Amino acid sequence: MSDFHEGVWTKFHPLTPILRGGVMAVAAVGYVVSQQVDRIFGSDGADPTGGHWLLAAAGLAVVLVLGVVAAWISWQAASFRLSPTNVELRSGVVRKQHRQVRYDRIQAVDITRPLLARIFGLSAVKIEAAGGSDSSVTLSFLADGLAQHVRETIIGRTHDSRSSHPASAPAVSARSTSPDGALVSSPVESEEFHVEAAPARPIPEALIARIPAARVWAATAMSANAVFVILAVPAVIVAFITGNLAWLTFLGPLFLGAGGSLLGRLTGWMNFEVHGSPDVIRVRHGLTEVRARTVPIQRIQAVEVSQPLLWRPLAWWRIRVNVAGVEQEENTNTDALIPVGSQEEVVRILTVLGPTWPLPDVLAAMTAEETGPGMVGLPRSARWLDPLSWRRRGYAVTDTAVVIRTGRFTRAAVVVPHARIQSSQVQQGPIERRLDLASVAFHSTLGPVLPSVDHLSTEQARTLLNEQIQRSSRARAHEFGIPAPSLPRAGVGALRSQEDGSSDEFAPGR
């Protein structure tokens, strides 16, 4: 539209409410028509209008008008603008919302044209940022030309903001290009733009690990599910012979569930191969269909090396990772970098990941029985909340990362680099308060690894949080070249100071 100016709040196309309400209208008309057609051709005797044509038409009209009026009111309240740094969207009548997304956080800008919109020459611009599931902003609807213009402007700004900060690499590439026109269930024309990382250089990849079939069988057999299935087989047979239906209905589904999961493992883990180059790790696996996954090493946010109890005698481990901006692998059987690897293979994979991931400390955390030197353990009072594994839990800090050790039965070492921590948190529940304990969590991106050190003493938790805030700050400054803030860092130290008496300042009655 000619009346679009950057940096000015702009309303959406005036036909938007018609389109929004129109979707409902089409559905309603379609329903009525299909009912009538059915009736005329005699396949369905009942007439939903009951013969009251006028009444039905009036009802339909009221629904239509209400829909369009509601859509019109919400159109009145909605506007967007492209400020120098953000895309901003204001919306909502009852609950007002104001969302802004910075250009440098934008991962993808798509144009979608649902069928109805296409008829009117309108488009929606869908902007996606890194973040939770709720992190997209949809500008609907705009005239085709304006939508194109807005998209190009945003892309231009995104590139500008990136090129001026080369260190803040775009985060998403592994995205399916399926058009997402969820507005109506009709064919959708979609043009996509994705901020891609620089293409990986064609460096020959080396095979790092290949899981032998025998190990897949053994590892599958040595799992809680397998033990359950083995124990359940005689029970199911006995129940079947004696005709004990209660047992059968109880055990049957459990049995099938556990068996299915085992089969999923077997087929998913067969032919598992890990290839590595300096930039990416490629995983290939599958018996019936070969599936491949590429994990850019730079995007790995956290690593967990874990070992179920039954694997301990064989020293097999599983490596799982959080990868930023990559769609979550649904199947927990196959979301690992390696689902069952020897210690030597684990070492090789961690070596490929690079020096950010402190190998000796991870190995120590994996295998050592008790907290050794360099590792901070839990206080004795933690035994009340964690009687079995409090001795094994603890953390160590290296130059590049925090290494957390957990688990008496399922052993695990979790690594999160200082520069990859999104935010940090201390928590304390009522029992922890009685025991003078507190838990520290480091928030990573979406994935199977949740780095946290539970049940430290309050003093330890305070120290860890404060020191970690500073370490992460330094690491970010180092990695992303952020200018150091001019203000003195008085605040964090002050977190450690004494209690104040003012916490009840806002007690009821004031």
Add this chain to the structure above:
Amino acid sequence: MDMTVALYDAGDLPWRPVSTRLVRVRRLTAVAIATPLLIAFAAATLATSWFWIGAAVVAVTLIWAWWFIGRQVAAISYAELPEELVIRRGRIFRSLVSIPYGRLQYADMASGPLSRRYGIASVTIHTASPSSSGSLPGLELPEAEALRERLTALGEAQRAGL
């Protein structure tokens, strides 16, 4: 016994409370939920006298909530440090989260009808982690607006990639 306040409280940290109007909004909401229940139980008591127990439970819960909401809101405070926003909250389950400005992905500001009547809004900051709970309820509208602007500007200045 409240030793742990030391973990979250500090003399020279610029902690700021949220608006006490949030107390009113939350108490009104509690009353709005409890009132129909109370009426229903009172009506039922006319039929079967045992229903007074239900009414009493609702009444006691409401009184407790009335008191607790005051404490709960008083426990919410935030501090804008040079590099991060720190939010603490909770009475029974206490928590303190520190979110570096450079991790900000985007900031939301929202305010429901009741909140708007009382001139308050909530600001939520999102990082690339779904667990960073950077939600700050009960800010007065101009403050919420200003905070969102500041956060966005600081996020821009101190940006750190993923």
